[in-house]
Amino acid sequence: MSSTSTELVINRVFDAPRAVVYRAFTDPDQLAQWFGPVGWSVPRDSVEMDVRPGGVQRFTMVNDADPSMASPVDGVFLEVVENELLVGAEDWDPTGDPSQSERLTLRIEFADEDGKTRLTIRQGPYTEEIMGQAREGWGSSFTKLDALLAG
Amino acid sequence: MATDRLSEIFAALADPTRRAILARLSESDATVNELAEPFSISLPAVSRHLKVLERAGLISRSRSAQWRSSTLRAEPLAEVAAWMERYRQFWDVNLDRLDAHLKNIQSQKGERS
Numbered sequence: 623m624s625s626t627s628t629e630l631v632i633n634r635v636f637d638a639p640r641a642v643v644y645r646a647f648t649d650p651d652q653l654a655q656w657f658g659p660v661g662w663s664v665p666r667d668s669v670e671m672d673v674r675p676g677g678v679q680r681f682t683m684v685n686d687a688d689p690s691m692a693s694p695v696d697g698v699f700l701e702v703v704e705n706e707l708l709v710g711a712e713d714w715d716p717t718g719d720p721s722q723s724e725r726l727t728l729r730i731e732f733a734d735e736d737g738k739t740r741l742t743i744r745q746g747p748y749t750e751e752i753m754g755q756a757r758e759g760w761g762s763s764f765t766k767l768d769a770l771l772a773g
Numbered sequence: 774m775a776t777d778r779l780s781e782i783f784a785a786l787a788d789p790t791r792r793a794i795l796a797r798l799s800e801s802d803a804t805v806n807e808l809a810e811p812f813s814i815s816l817p818a819v820s821r822h823l824k825v826l827e828r829a830g831l832i833s834r835s836r837s838a839q840w841r842s843s844t845l846r847a848e849p850l851a852e853v854a855a856w857m858e859r860y861r862q863f864w865d866v867n868l869d870r871l872d873a874h875l876k877n878i879q880s881q882k883g884e885r886s
Binding site for chain 2: 628
């Protein structure tokens with residue numbers, strides 16, 4: 623019980639340099655080539671990336687067999703460290719049912735490991751409490767983002 | 774709405790004191806006094822934590838006022854596990870595709886140089 627966690631943690635090592643893996647997540651052309659479950663595609667023109675704190679991250683996963691099934695991701699970057707860290711808060715749902723959309727936090731860490739890249743993804747539910755704790759840690763640089771999130 | 778309910782459960786679980794209270798209750802039922810013992814916080818503070826846990830359905834409390842004890846309820850934790858499993862499956866497949874994509878662009882780069 624004491625290990626009860628409120629976030630999903632996923633680790634995977636990729637045989638590619640850190641900068642290459644980072645670009646796969648931040649370059650719209652690349653994201654459109656791989657992101658989404660099998661049988662789903664991300665149309666290139668749906669991708670909008672402004673990779674800096676407060677910048678938007680938007681794209682839509684579309685079902686290949688039934689294009690009327692679409693699952694949009696609409697997020698904002700909270701922390702950005704090039705080739706190292708991406709933190710975002712976003713509304714999305716992997717099932718393609720917009721009424722099931724959830725507000726999540728997503729933290730993606732990129733680390734060197736023997737010439738390869740260890741990717742650590744932490745995904746958790748967005749709650750005022752969790753975001754409050756994060757705000758304390760981030761200090762005053764958050765003021766601008768607060769305004770943005772409230773707007 | 775299932776999502777709102779999950780949000781409430783997650784918010785309740787987000788606090789380390791409340792997680793410690795749940796861990797204590799996984800051993801046996803306990804009164805407010807017993808729950809307050811290991812923590813350097815007041816009885817009213819423990820009561821507030823218990824209210825949050827009760828609202829999220831994570832515990833139930835007996836009605837006898839004097840020795841009111843709390844009991845752990847496991848069902849909401851199963852919902853949390855199901856939520857995590859859904860996203861774990863999403864990322865497993867997604868990262869398989871990322872792996873294939875990275876191999877693809879790396880080999881293209883290799884052919885060009």
